[in-house]
Amino acid sequence: MDNxxxxxxxxxxxxxxxxxxxxPNDGSRxxxxxxxxxxxxRDDIITGKLMPGQKLKIEELRRLxxxxxxxxxxxxSLLTSDHFVERIDxxxxxxxxxxxxxxxxxxxxxxxxxxxxxxxxxxxGSSNWEEQVIxxxxxxxxxxxxxxxxxxxxxxxxxxxxxxxxxxLLSACGSSILLKYCDQLYDQNVRYRLLAGSTAYPKRDVNAxxxxxxxxxxxxxxxxxxxxxxxxYTNTGKFLQECLGD
Amino acid sequence: MDNxxxxxxxxxxxxxxxxxxxxPNDGSRxxxxxxxxxxxxRDDIITGKLMPGQKLKIEELRRLxxxxxxxxxxxxSLLTSDHFVERIDxxxxxxxxxxxxxxxxxxxxxxxxxxxxxxxxxxxGSSNWEEQVIxxxxxxxxxxxxxxxxxxxxxxxxxxxxxxxxxxLLSACGSSILLKYCDQLYDQNVRYRLLAGSTAYPKRDVNAxxxxxxxxxxxxxxxxxxxxxxxxYTNTGKFLQECLGD
DNA sequence: GCACGAATAAATATCGATATTATCAAGCGG
DNA sequence: CCGCTTGATAATATCGATATTTATTCGTGC
Numbered sequence: 001m002d003n004x005x006x007x008x009x010x011x012x013x014x015x016x017x018x019x020x021x022x023x024p025n026d027g028s029r030x031x032x033x034x035x036x037x038x039x040x041x042r043d044d045i046i047t048g049k050l051m052p053g054q055k056l057k058i059e060e061l062r063r064l065x066x067x068x069x070x071x072x073x074x075x076x077s078l079l080t081s082d083h084f085v086e087r088i089d090x091x092x093x094x095x096x097x098x099x100x101x102x103x104x105x106x107x108x109x110x111x112x113x114x115x116x117x118x119x120x121x122x123x124x125g126s127s128n129w130e131e132q133v134i135x136x137x138x139x140x141x142x143x144x145x146x147x148x149x150x151x152x153x154x155x156x157x158x159x160x161x162x163x164x165x166x167x168x169l170l171s172a173c174g175s176s177i178l179l180k181y182c183d184q185l186y187d188q189n190v191r192y193r194l195l196a197g198s199t200a201y202p203k204r205d206v207n208a209x210x211x212x213x214x215x216x217x218x219x220x221x222x223x224x225x226x227x228x229x230x231x232x233y234t235n236t237g238k239f240l241q242e243c244l245g246d
Numbered sequence: 247m248d249n250x251x252x253x254x255x256x257x258x259x260x261x262x263x264x265x266x267x268x269x270p271n272d273g274s275r276x277x278x279x280x281x282x283x284x285x286x287x288r289d290d291i292i293t294g295k296l297m298p299g300q301k302l303k304i305e306e307l308r309r310l311x312x313x314x315x316x317x318x319x320x321x322x323s324l325l326t327s328d329h330f331v332e333r334i335d336x337x338x339x340x341x342x343x344x345x346x347x348x349x350x351x352x353x354x355x356x357x358x359x360x361x362x363x364x365x366x367x368x369x370x371g372s373s374n375w376e377e378q379v380i381x382x383x384x385x386x387x388x389x390x391x392x393x394x395x396x397x398x399x400x401x402x403x404x405x406x407x408x409x410x411x412x413x414x415l416l417s418a419c420g421s422s423i424l425l426k427y428c429d430q431l432y433d434q435n436v437r438y439r440l441l442a443g444s445t446a447y448p449k450r451d452v453n454a455x456x457x458x459x460x461x462x463x464x465x466x467x468x469x470x471x472x473x474x475x476x477x478x479y480t481n482t483g484k485f486l487q488e489c490l491g492d
Numbered sequence: 493g494c495a496c497g498a499a500t501a502a503a504t505a506t507c508g509a510t511a512t513t514a515t516c517a518a519g520c521g522g
Numbered sequence: 523c524c525g526c527t528t529g530a531t532a533a534t535a536t537c538g539a540t541a542t543t544t545a546t547t548c549g550t551g552c
Contacts, residue, residue: 032336035538056505068537070316073505077320081327082424090278090543092504109441116358175327175355181427304534314507319535336513337533355520 033071038078040065045084045095045193052098055086081185084191100244102184103192107178110185111230112143117170117178118229122222125172130218136161136168141207159190165210169229193236196243204235279317284324286311291330291341292437298344302331328430330437349438352415353483357476361417363424368468371418375417376464382407382414383460387453405436411456415463415475439482442489445461450481
């Protein structure tokens with residue numbers, strides 16, 4: 001259905017995550033310049049390499065990613081719709097600013113949409129979906145949250161599986177549109193999580209929470225599942241708000 | 247908050263609606279080529295002048311709107327995120343295809359999101375919001391639905407006020423993100439409505455329905471208001487489905 | 493000393509041209 | 523007679539240059 005090459009893609013772009021300016025311009029066809037720049041910029045914004053509010057000068061990006069102006073501008077236009085980049089009237093682009101207020105709104109909206117998606121999934125999900133939930137839960141549980149138990153060091157594989165897990169829960173909702181929105185909001189949320197500086201991560205047992213959610217879902221206990229999922233989000237949210245200096 | 251010059255704008259672009267190829271390239275500054283092309287293309291897609299599935303050839307559009315390739319491509323990229331245009335891998339762009347299935351999904355999702363937005367608005371809306379609701383209701387009621395009572399002829403002013411009316415109902419939901427999504431889905435819906443060919447419009451008294459919805463809202467009767475709004479949409483939806491040859 | 497304004501410098505928006513890539517049809521071989 | 527390869531054609535994706543627009547700086551006048 002969504003065969004758009006440049007549209008949403010996993011924010012965690014696979015094994016070979018490259019620094020900006022790596023890989024100047026390999027001849028590997030199959031991916032357009034635009035979509036390459038799009039994903040790299042997206043990654044750099046989500047991971048915080050490009051800070052909120054930062055000016056995105058075309059000429060600078062042109063040199064950084066080693067492409068012409070067109071792919072840069074096109075990628076920025078795309079990111080504009082993802083709310084990762086803001087276009088300022090006739091003064092170019094900048095990274096969307098981040099604030100505690102924006103985050104609060106994001107979190108709230110995300111809970112609303114995911115609640116609906118989860119309810120629909122529980123009501124209509126097939127047995128195949130159940131199996132996917134089980135698998136995603138298991139796979140996520142097999143990867144540690146952080147490299148070190150004390151100070152937090154992100155693990156890319158965890159990020160990847162975590163997103164797959166949460167999207168799988170919603171995947172049977174019957175609306176690719178809603179799913180797309182949830183996907184967007186998920187990525188927005190990851191950005192805030194990484195921005196908050198993940199040093200000293202909360203002591204909650206996140207894996208246990210995931211397990212409970214999955215159990216409620218598989219028991220088709222709609223109310224419990226929604227309650228657990230929402231508090232899963234709001235708990236993390238409260239913590240992030242503190243880091244953001246609410 | 248959203249000072250993005252090129253982002254969402256009213257799908258009904260004011261009094262002087264221009265045909266594509268009007269107004270070749272006037273010197274009127276203040277609006278970038280990109281945003282001009284964006285709104286025109288958007289209008290032409292919503293109103294059906296550009297048909298679903300139609301190939302959007304750059305060179306053709308370049309001549310039609312009398313601009314270079316960059317603004318065209320940028321506008322198309324923007325429209326891609328609005329789901330009005332699809333990008334086909336390395337083969338350019340085309341108008342997003344329309345189908346009864348897609349419409350059903352759209353309608354369903356729209357009901358979900360608007361339900362949430364309406365509930366929040368009713369719970370948190372201020373007295374100022376109430377007044378806006380009253381005003382929007384009144385203004386909509388002052389314009390006839392069609393030029394002629396028999397065969398349907400669209401009235402631009404009605405379209406405009408109708409959108410304002412429905413968005414006003416949701417405007418106190420407390421989430422600009424959710425509001426943006428509802429706005430997008432509204433425009434998508436208008437496209438389907440116009441595509442369905444509005445000849446022979448249903449005999450329902452749409453104005454009365456709007457009045458009832460507003461009354462329920464002002465009485466802060468959440469359940470009733472939601473029920474009325476949703477059936478308002480699903481009724482129209484059923485009718486459109488028939489036209490689409492469901 | 494400070495505000496205003498013109499000239500300079502930076503950066504954007506846009507254009508037209510070029511290099512790539514996909515499409516289509518005709519010719520060749522099976 | 524049909525499928526495959528190969529070339530011609532059309533269209534895209536991308537580039538580098540130019541024209542505008544915005545930001546900044548340096549004088550000048552008050």
